[in-house]
Amino acid sequence: MNDLPPTEQNPPLAEMPRGGDRRPPEARRQPRGGPRPDRPKKRDVSGWVILDKGVGMTSTHAVAVVKRAFNAKKAGHAGTLDPLASGILPIALGEATKTVPFVMDGRKAYLFSVTWGIETDTDDAEGRPVATSEARPERAAVEAALPNFVGSIEQVPPRFSAIKIAGERAYDLARDGEVVELQARLVQIDHLSVVEHTPERTVIAAECGKGTYVRALARDLGRMLGCYGHVSALRRTRVGPFVEADSCNVTALEAAGPDGNLPHLRPVETALDAIPSVAISRDMALRLMRGQPVILRGRDAPVEGKIFATCGGILVAVGDVERGELVPHRVFHLGGTAGGRQA
Structure with missing residues (x-):
């Protein structure tokens, strides 16, 4: 029976954790063995990484390795490559995942x-x-x-x-x-x-x-x-548009670190090279980003077909032009780290 008055060293029974841990509350908040190191914060990274996958690695493992190498929040691949196989495995980060179908449909x-x-x-x-x-x-x-x-x-x-x-x-x-x-x-x-x-x-x-x-x-x-x-x-x-000359391997990615890997990041719109593009105004971009269609004006404006729209060189949307009106099907938010258009 505990007859001593409650103190910091002798807390009331109602406040004692199961197992009899008598450490003060602030000490119990820390895991035993000291505080854990903070994990790197995941980043909004968008773009394509063209991985040269080695034999023996699954496509799922390859995505996990690339995602970790960039500290990216979101990643996916464009077409499974069997463990027995090696070679080009395009991996999409962030907003690039919205363009995966275009790559998978490629040759x-x-x-x-x-x-x-x-x-x-x-x-x-x-x-x-x-x-x-x-x-x-x-x-x-x-x-x-x-x-x-x-x-x-x-x-x-x-x-x-x-x-x-x-x-x-x-x-x-x-x-x-x-x-x-x-x-x-x-x-x-x-x-x-x-x-x-x-x-x-x-x-x-x-x-x-x-x-x-x-x-x-x-x-x-x-x-x-x-x-x-x-x-x-x-x-x-x-x-699709990705070839061996664009690729990098796991060893290089793991050695460089998140910031050092940014040169390996190719623009999101690289996946859209097979379809035409059109430059639009800021007001039109805002409408598209709200999911609203816009009228394309000008002598060279497309009247039918699939296109992607850019504003100030930044990808805004992919959609279909119907009788001169662009209807967005994929809208992009490239405000984070993204591969820039390469010359």
Whole structure:
């Protein structure tokens, strides 16, 4: 029984924390072991970072690394790149996340290696063999087969893909041992060419549109040649307007720190290079930022189509022009740190 009067050293029982911690209240506010260091405050950073992702890293991890490197509040990527693959992974920070669909709809370029003689259940080197052959194709046979896969073609995606079936990812169903039947989809492949060839392996350059699976291409090419095949190496060299010359790697980002990384930040509107732009007045910009349409005047003003609007060189909105009126669909607030338009 506590018969002593309450004091700072002897607080009333009602004020004592569970566990009998008798430290004064101001001491109990600090965690044991001393105060924790303040975490860097997240910043409003907007722009595109063109990451050269290494083999073994997931796209989700890559986004987290870039977000931390810039101390950014918001980040996302424009098109998943498998852990097996390396190369261009555009990462949007802040307001640039609003332009992700424009990049994902852009053309992509790849360099990939097909190893002959084995088809796997994942259509790449991480899978289990499901068919084998002793046959190996000649270079001329590979080159003769490639035109069959150029143009608008139907392609059955790999069973281990992110496509949803009744709300479930195909790769989750496949890993659980379920039989996954995916429907063929129309994809666009613009270019295929042989870069290197040996009896065991062929390196191919490809340019294609959204939704094309290089793994499926290697699988189908191996079946056509009667020797089977799978992707054993894959590198993405371009996504929309972003190419290898624009890229940086994780090591450089982690070494530079948030302020030192700003030169790697490309303007938000870089993602919009495929559509025209129009300069508008401040009053028009204010209307667009409130979600209101504006009339575009002048001899050269567009009357139809998708455009983006700038005011004083700063991106304001993306929208559609209908009978000379710009209707905004995406409005931007670039008041924080943002990559500037580069000459």
